Amino acid sequence: MSNILVVEDDEVFSQLLTMHLEDIGHTPLAAHDLSQARLHLKRMSPDAVLLDQQLPDGYGMDLLREIKADKDAPPVIMVTGVSDNALVIEAMKAGAYDFVRKPMDELELDTTLNNALRSHRLSRKVHAISQAADYEVDINQIVGKSPAITGLLKTIGSVAASQASVLITGESGTGKEVVARAIHHHSERSGLFLPVNCSAIVENLLESELFGHEKGSFTGAERSKPGKFELAADGTLFLDELGELPLNLQAKLLRVLQEGTFERVGGTETLHTSARIVTATNRDLESMVREGSFREDLYYRLNVVNLDLPPLRDRMEDLPLLVEHLLHKINRRLHAQVTNIAQAAWSRMQDYPWPGNVRELENILTRAAVLCRDDTITPDLLGIDTPASDQDAKTSADTGTGELELISLDALEERHIKQVLQYTRWHRGKACDILGISRPSLERRIKKYAFDES
Ligand SMILES: Nc1ncnc2c1ncn2[C@@H]1O[C@H](COP(=O)(O)OP(=O)(O)OP(=O)(O)O)[C@@H](O)[C@H]1O
Ligand SMILES: [Mg+2]
Structure with missing residues (x-):
């Protein structure tokens, strides 16, 4: 329920509007001219303002400018019958949240009003929390309160303590590693959480690594070395990018799962492990099984519990919480003070399909925070508006192969790293701090994308 100030001189229209607002659960307050509106603004601090242009004692535009002079101003939606198109431009330039023409469509007004209220709440909340010195960001926290995330948390809770193998699936950047760490954390196993990325190393080194x-x-x-199965004996072994595991190693992994035994490379002694195995992939393992590139028996062994993480576009109600959480994380990493999201930037984020999911959101907010001149992220800093990218994301979601998403995420990574390098004038140390990656990892990417310092 929100307080809405309705500034409208037409009695009938004003009544219709306030009744409608009450019907949808808000508390409206009507003002019939500018002076009454100014009084109300002083007394109550409305969460949003619906503002007409032609009023008995002046223009709505003037009041819009007065309201917007205040930094924490509520969103103002112009609702007017004036058919002057230049006014639409003027109003948006002056900071109106949106412009709705009379006769208005109630549904359109409801949607606009809801979006306006949500973004206003978000910027206020981000502001309030970032002021609180004791706010601690737990980077392993799973953020979200959508039904999908709630269901996920319940499953994590019920399987964490068991030995059951868990297969985490989902598009790139949906939080697979965050979930794997949460499972380990709640398992209360005394050992370590050891991640191994199956795509990062060549086959024989991967074998020795495991x-x-x-x-x-x-x-x-030159020396004997224990593998991750030994080191994770009382802990959790997280096999990431499982779809890249070569067939030869799939057979060895199957044996560990069936018998709990294995030998070191070049060793004869049979070793035992009771490591918990959690795996993740963004590939479609079932179709890999059909094609013969992934063993069916291993697939069933690993897929005892499947956690399928939803893409961000299917849980957009979590966007405000995620933005808030990520901004804290980013502010801490960059020693920045970005606390506000401009309303227009917020709308753009709500309309964007997020093919690279939470990781893309984090990258885009990081870049915006780096480029930001004050404490507010404006839409131009986001670099996300093309209908073409929207189309790409939809197509890639439809195919379900994940390939296009990988491509677009790569392209995103390339663009982002390039911008950070330009911003830091190729100061690699600073770039690493901003990107949150190691020096070798940055060097690898500079090589990969063939960036040129000149
Ligand atoms: N639900 C969430 N709450 C908070 N942060 C999240 C959430 N999901 C993802 N993140 C953040 O997004 C980033 C990407 O998450 P993560 O590395 O777990 O994704 P992934 O699914 O393993 O991606 P990839 O397939 O690219 O390896 C991380 O910085 C992580 O902290
Ligand atoms: Mg991952």
Whole structure:
């Protein structure tokens, strides 16, 4: 329920509007001219203002400018029968949230009003929380209160303590690693959480990474080394990008799952492990099974519990909470003070399909925070508005192959890193701080995208 100030001189229209607002659960307050509106503005601080242009003692535009002079001003929606198109432009320039023409469509007004209220609440809340010195960002926190996230939290709660293998699926950037860490955290296992990215290393090194090796078992193996299965004995082994695991290693993994035993590379002693196995992939393992590139028996062993993470576009109600959480994280990392999102930027974020999910949201907010001159993120800083990208995302979601998403995320990464490098004038240390990645990892990407310092 919100307080809405309705500034409208037409008695009948004013009554219709206030009745409608009451019907949808708000508390309206009517003003019939500018002076009455100014009085109300002083006494109550409305959450939104619906404002007519032609009023007995002046123009709505003048009041709009007065209201918008205040930094924490409520959103103002112009509702007017004036058919002057230049006025639409003027009003938007002066900071109106939106412009609705009379005769108005109630549904259109409801949607606009709801969006306006939501973005106003968000910017107020971000502001209030970032002022609180004791706000702690837990970077492992799973943020969201949509039904999908609530369901996910319940499943995590019920499987965490068991030994059951968990397969986490979902598009890139949906939070698969965050969920894997949460499972480990709530399992109360005393050991470590050890992630292994199956796509990051070549096959024979991956084998040694997982199972360890004996001295002299291959060139460069100067000392014996335990593998992640040994090190994670009382903990959790997180096999990320599982779809990239070569067939040969799939067979060895299956044996560990069936018997709990394995040998180091070049070793003869049979070792035991009781590590909890959590896996993740953005590939479609079922179709890989059909094509023969992923073992069916292993798939069933690993997929005892499947957590399928929803894409961000299917849980947009979580956007405000995520933005708030990520801004705290970013402010802390960049030592920045970005606390506000301009209403227009907020609307743009609500309309964007987020093909790269939460990771893309984090990247875009980070870039905006870097480029931001004061404490407010404006729409131009987001770099997300093309209908073309919208179309791409929809197509890629339809195909379900995930390939287009990977491409667009790569392209996004390339663009973002390039901007950060330009911003820091190629100061690699500063760029690493901003991007939150290590020096070798930055160097690898500079090479990968063939960036040129000149
Ligand atoms: N529900 C969430 N709450 C808070 N932060 C999240 C959430 N989901 C994702 N994130 C953040 O988004 C970023 C990407 O998440 P994560 O690395 O877990 O995604 P992923 O699914 O493993 O992506 P990829 O497939 O690209 O490896 C991280 O910085 C993470 O902290
Ligand atoms: Mg991941």
